[in-house]
Amino acid sequence: MPDEISSKKKTLTKEQKRNLTYFIIGLLGAIIGFGLSIVLNYAIPNVIENNIGTTKITLEEDSAIIDVVDKVSPSVVSITAEQSTLNFFGQLEQAQSAGTGFIVTADGLIVTNKHVAENERASYSVFTKEGKEYEAKVVATDPYFDIAFLKIEAEDLPVVELGDSDEIQVGGRVIAIGNALGQFQNTVTSGVVSAIGRSIEATDATGSMSEVLENMIQTDAAINSGNSGGPLVNIGGQVIGMNTAVASSAEGIGFATPINLVKKALESYQKSGKIVRPMLGVRYISISKEFAARNNLPVNHGALVYSSGTDLAVLPGTPAARAGLREGDIITKVGDHEIEEGQSLVSALANYAPGEKVDITFIRDESSRVVSATLAESS
Numbered sequence: 001m002p003d004e005i006s007s008k009k010k011t012l013t014k015e016q017k018r019n020l021t022y023f024i025i026g027l028l029g030a031i032i033g034f035g036l037s038i039v040l041n042y043a044i045p046n047v048i049e050n051n052i053g054t055t056k057i058t059l060e061e062d063s064a065i066i067d068v069v070d071k072v073s074p075s076v077v078s079i080t081a082e083q084s085t086l087n088f089f090g091q092l093e094q095a096q097s098a099g100t101g102f103i104v105t106a107d108g109l110i111v112t113n114k115h116v117a118e119n120e121r122a123s124y125s126v127f128t129k130e131g132k133e134y135e136a137k138v139v140a141t142d143p144y145f146d147i148a149f150l151k152i153e154a155e156d157l158p159v160v161e162l163g164d165s166d167e168i169q170v171g172g173r174v175i176a177i178g179n180a181l182g183q184f185q186n187t188v189t190s191g192v193v194s195a196i197g198r199s200i201e202a203t204d205a206t207g208s209m210s211e212v213l214e215n216m217i218q219t220d221a222a223i224n225s226g227n228s229g230g231p232l233v234n235i236g237g238q239v240i241g242m243n244t245a246v247a248s249s250a251e252g253i254g255f256a257t258p259i260n261l262v263k264k265a266l267e268s269y270q271k272s273g274k275i276v277r278p279m280l281g282v283r284y285i286s287i288s289k290e291f292a293a294r295n296n297l298p299v300n301h302g303a304l305v306y307s308s309g310t311d312l313a314v315l316p317g318t319p320a321a322r323a324g325l326r327e328g329d330i331i332t333k334v335g336d337h338e339i340e341e342g343q344s345l346v347s348a349l350a351n352y353a354p355g356e357k358v359d360i361t362f363i364r365d366e367s368s369r370v371v372s373a374t375l376a377e378s379s
Contacts, residue, residue, distance in 0.1 A: 064235050065190055068175050071237040073186050074129050074158040075103045076230060078179040079112055079136065079150065081122040100178040100230035101126070101150060102160050102239065104266060108134070108152040111262055112229030113244055114141045117148040126152050129186055142275040144346055145261050146213060146244055148229075149269055160231060163238030165258035168193055168217060176221040176243055176254070178230030191221030197343060199286075200245060200255055214286075214344045216255040217241045223254030232256040264350060278349045278356065278375035280334075281318020282325060283311055286344050298366045302332040303345040323360060323373040332368070333361035349375065 079099045099116030103109070110126060117124060117138045124136040134152035141148045172193045179185050195218040219232065223243045232241035241256030268276045284303035285291070292300040305320075305327055307313040313327035314320050325331075332339055335358045337348040352358055354377035361370050 065173075065175055065188075068233055068235060068237045069177065069188050072102075072160055072175075072177060072231060072233050072239070073188075075160045076129065076177045076186055077101050077103065077110060078127040078185045079110075079116055079229065080125045080127070081117065081119055082125070083119060083122040097122075098179055098226050099228045100226065100243070102229075102231045102242075103157050104159055104162070106155065106157050106159055108154040108157060109139075109266075110136070110150040110152065111242060111266070112148050112150060113242065113257075114143060114146045114148040116229045117141070117150055124150060126150065127185065128157075140265075140269050140273075140275045142265050142277070144277060145257060145265070145350070147242070147257065147262055147265050147275070149266075149275075160239045161237060162259055162263055163234055163236070163240040165217070165240050165260045168196055168234075168240055168258075170195060173235045174219055174221055174240070175233045175235075176219070176223055176227060176230060176256075177233065178223070178227030178243055187224070187227070189222040191219050194218040194220050194253070197341070198255060199341060199344075200247075212344075213244065213255070213257070215258060215261075215347045216244065217258055219254050219256060221254060223256075227254075261347075261350060276354060277346075277378040278352050278354045279318065279378040280345070280349060280360070280373060280375060281315040281320040282331070282345075283308065283313055283315075284331070284345055286339075287330065288341065297330065298363060299330060299332065301338070301340040302330040302363070303339050305329045305331065319373040319376050320360075323371040325360070325362065325371070325373075326364075328364070330363040331360060332363060334358055354378075 077100070079101050081097045099112055101110040101112035101116070104111050118141065124138065126134045126136045134154060136150040136152050139149050139151045170193050173190065174193055175188060175190045177186060177188055179187070198216040198218045199212065199214045200216055217232065217240070221232070223246050227243045230243045231239040232243055234240050240259050242259065242262055243254065244257045245255045247253035265275045268274070282305045284305050287297060287300065287302045287304055289300040297304070305313045305325060307327055314325055331345060334345065334348040335352065337343065337351055339345055339348055352375055354375050357372055357374045359370050360373050361368060
């Protein structure tokens, strides 16, 4: 007869149940306490610290921008041009345009764009931040780099501090100040340097005139109509560029002329009473990768010396002619300055003065050569 297997259900006593309950409650309490300890000692302080750090950085940056605006704004002026014109019915009307400028000498020399002050028949007025009006006279223009100087009769004016545009870094914080839309004086916008060495084709409001501007600073700081000629300023309060153009087909893309080009023009004007640029004496096409591929050129950058119609490639009696340059040569370097995208021959020459002797590197018959040329003064 098989053995009988008997089983008895094991039950806990009341005391054991009570002890188990206390144990579970204690364990849960320990877990919750440990979690709260981590939250209170680590998580919350870190969140608070991070938020405080973020707030501190934001406040410091905002404070720096405010300081820059306080420093520079008194030297920023609005410029208006007014001209009498006849309308379709023969009636006399007053046509107005507006721009921006900034004071560079205490006795009233003002920098702006040439396209702000290019109308010889217009009368110009300058308005300071305080609203004081001055009659202004155009004293010099630079057609190569869209620069103009105006002069007002004044004394002890606040002047901007000019920086060094060669030290600009992409991503650096910048502030643009200008007469937005010709109505809102000393409007301030901020952004960063998006790129440097840009080449753009700028057109006027009517689209009837255009010019190629090279070696430009690109920024996402909003530059509106009327901002032309205003300063682009770094976080140290130094002017590093002159606001010049916007990309009409996109938002948040503006361009400024590097201040070092303006400084060259200013030095020239203060020395000779006019803006003098060096001249080599060639007509040329700036070579792009696409142009080089289409024309089977040996390099994809540089300046191709060429003639157009009755216009000679190398002008007689010029430094280029005396140095032996001829049509078909590809100039690749002026001194230590490469001719490449965003750096045209004119931009490279702007680093030198009339009378300076520089080496011109060029390609002829697919071989690189070097000649020396003493630069002349452009007329």
